[in-house]
Amino acid sequence: MAMSLEEKRARRAKRKESANRCREAREKAQKIVSTGVCPVCGGGISRNLSLSGWWQCNSFGSDGFREDGKKASEKPPCGFQCFTE
Numbered sequence: 001m002a003m004s005l006e007e008k009r010a011r012r013a014k015r016k017e018s019a020n021r022c023r024e025a026r027e028k029a030q031k032i033v034s035t036g037v038c039p040v041c042g043g044g045i046s047r048n049l050s051l052s053g054w055w056q057c058n059s060f061g062s063d064g065f066r067e068d069g070k071k072a073s074e075k076p077p078c079g080f081q082c083f084t085e
Contacts, residue, residue: 026083026085029055030084032045032055033055033084038058040080041078043068044057044058045057048081053085054083055081055083059076059077059078060077
């Protein structure tokens with residue numbers, strides 16, 4: 001079943017909106033990364049090498065996996081993460 005011209009235009013508009021949201025999210029993440037400061041807790045951020053462009057707060061994760069080395073009893077874990085690519 002062929003799409004009508006209106007359906008094609010609506011689909012194209014949705015793709016454009018999605019691309020704009022992704023671009024804005026990447027730009028916002030790049031600004032955050034350029035500061036090196038977590039916007040949630042104020043700690044540092046580091047790149048997670050598991051995926052290209054993945055950045056996380058140094059307080060991300062459970063004890064033993066956090067880069068800041070602090071236990072959850074000293075500083076609660078932070079869930080901030082973003083992608084720049």
